[in-house]
Amino acid sequence: MAKKNKVNTSQRKTLRQKEDEYIENLKTKIDEYNPKITKAKFFKDLPISDPTLKGLRESSFIKLTEIQADSIPVSLQGHDVLAAAKTGSGKTLAFLVPVIEKLYREKWTEFDGLGALIISPTRELAMQIYEVLTKIGSRTSFSAGLVIGGKDVKFELERISRINILIGTPGRILQHLDQAVGLNTSNLQMLVLDEADRCLDMGFKKTLDAIVDTLSPSRQTLLFSATQSQSVADLARLSLTDYKTVGTYDVMDGSVNKGPSTPETLQQSYIEVPLADKLDILFSFIKSHLKCKMIVFLSSSKQVHFVYETFRKMQPGISLMHLHGRQKQRARTETLDKFNRAQQVCLFATDVVARGIDFPAVDWVVQVDCPEDVDTYIHRVGRCARYGKKGKSLIMLTPQEQETFLKRLQIRKIEPSKLNIKQSKKKSIKPQLQSLLFKDPELKYLGQKAFISYVRSIYVQKDKEVFKFDELSTEEFAYSLGLPGAPKIKMKGMKTIDQAKERKNAPRQLAFLSRTNEDGEIIEDKSKQPRTKYDKMFERKNQTILSEHYLNITKAQAQEDEDDDFISVRRTNHEINESELPALTLPSSRRAQKKALSKKASLSSKGNASKVVFDDEGEAHPVYELEGEEEFHKKGDAEVQKTEFLSKESAVMADIDGIDKQVAKEKKQEKKRKRLEAIRREMETAMEGDLSGDDGEGQSVAYLGTGNLSDDMHDDDMSESEGHLKKKARTVDYSHGNKPFSSVDDEIIEVEEPQTLEDLESLTAKLIQG
């Protein structure tokens, strides 16, 4: 329902004049503000407009944090800013307030197009910034857009041209700049690079350079990060002009080191743990902190997945969640939402949430795997002890990592205290893990993947003084995950590859010779032979060998495994143990080679050509070996022996049959599961429709104050129709009604409160059309 409050021309003129005067007054106050003399304590002390102040107050932001007090006045004065401040110190507001204010002072309207661009490294962070912006900007009239996912260009073209403040991830923004004619940056007033260090770490350097290249040099740029590095300094040189530095500095040239980059309210500790005991310690830790909210960092998605799945089965007594980059955006958003609301919960995560995300009231950050560097450490622990609140962190360091990593921390003035584990609290979960993996081939598969990704992560680490690949106790580590043995891993460029090459280049026949047994017979590659039923039986009985079913799962999942070209798993048991082979060496001289290959030599090595079979103990017997008659009769009546033999054999056959049926059933179930999964995925894609182009990511465009993003992004199990039924009617004032000086006719549009991203989109469309 649209109402119209009529304002006549002269009233409008007066309002416009008042607005101009108000803005001029604001500009004077900004120019007169001397940060060296005045240090504002409250937002109200700053030269900022009433609508922003109201938005801040309504969101309970009254007092300034240090970085806000230091940087906002400088940014308001129009300088480029390079700001570094500790995690959780309030950097988001430090750049959002100047952004809103700049557009306000410029009397920006939807017709002026893009006024500010905010780039953040991850989608979660972009959403968080968007959410804060919609809160504090609720009293302004700018439109804000979030671009974090795939989208049909035509759909975006219509909307993006009317966005005033665009927030997004680097790749997505560049795509827009490349494709969307509607995204016109010629008018851009401000560029914000949030978590610049993280953007660079994630390999966005070129993308950022390309974005910066397309923007007008007259824009103002704010560059924020929690840690400083040479690459941030380089980026600053390229993207900032005549900039002011604000906040803490660490290791930059000519910079001042103002102390540790971690919050004072954070109590940090470390513990020395052999790699193979980490999960035991982690489980005990969780069990003794059931009333806490904690984030547990592991180095890869596969480890997160494995630990989450196994710990869930062992039920430590606290709600468990997991979050990593390989999950769909929808699942990630949902988990973030649930974690934020929960009070006692343990979240297993990768570094995808290490930076920037503002989790409320986290008590503990536990780093099970050593971070790649001190910056990552700082960001991880920064998920707690935010905005002056207390928090605790624990890092597990292996004896190999400990000394050097502690030194690295010390250089940055971070000195965690040592914790010792009480012997009474130590409890091994290895037997439980082994039993779980024994029973469930999928868990075993996850365990193998976790093993590989950890070993791989150590191999690829840059800091070889901390991460000592050669000192990894792989067998013990595999055992600690519940695996029967360490999967064989081949790393590109390692010795084994060279050895393989050497072997490959040797004359073929000689290579065969080197694989002959003591009898001169060639040991054939079993995998090339057709597998008999008995081979299969053996595979099933022997738990250390992959079953058919298990192999099927591994094949199916291997396709999605990015590591495959880098490393390959092979079960130890499938390998011929070279040390057990006869010590044959390749003849070195040509003469010796010729001799070795001569027919005579070959025949002499083969010995007697009569056929033999081997018993369970490996003893050779002639193929037809009849039992002595006397011995046979000693065993009892022939008829009874026959019956016994038949019943024994039929019992064996029944067993085998049972196993075969089970395998067939499992195969069928697996097929069904995959079919259902495919249908589910299709349905999801269909439901996401236009909203989600390539990978389920979303995009939204909305006028500020149109609702809470997390609500909008939240996707309940509820069906779409149910979702619509639940909508509440809500009135959104899209005019300048709340602004002290309005230049547009007051107009009220009644809209439904958005529940989902789709709702938010359609609401935006309505507003734009309106």
Ligand SMILES: Nc1ncnc2c1ncn2[C@@H]1O[C@H](COP(=O)(O)OP(=O)(O)OP(=O)(O)O)[C@@H](O)[C@H]1O
């Ligand atoms: N002036 C303020 N008054 C009250 N709370 C504030 C204020 N500024 C920020 N906060 C709160 O402090 C928390 C941390 O803020 P923010 O996420 O902006 O920190 P950050 O410096 O960006 O951290 P990180 O480096 O980890 O991204 C948030 O919950 C935010 O709401």
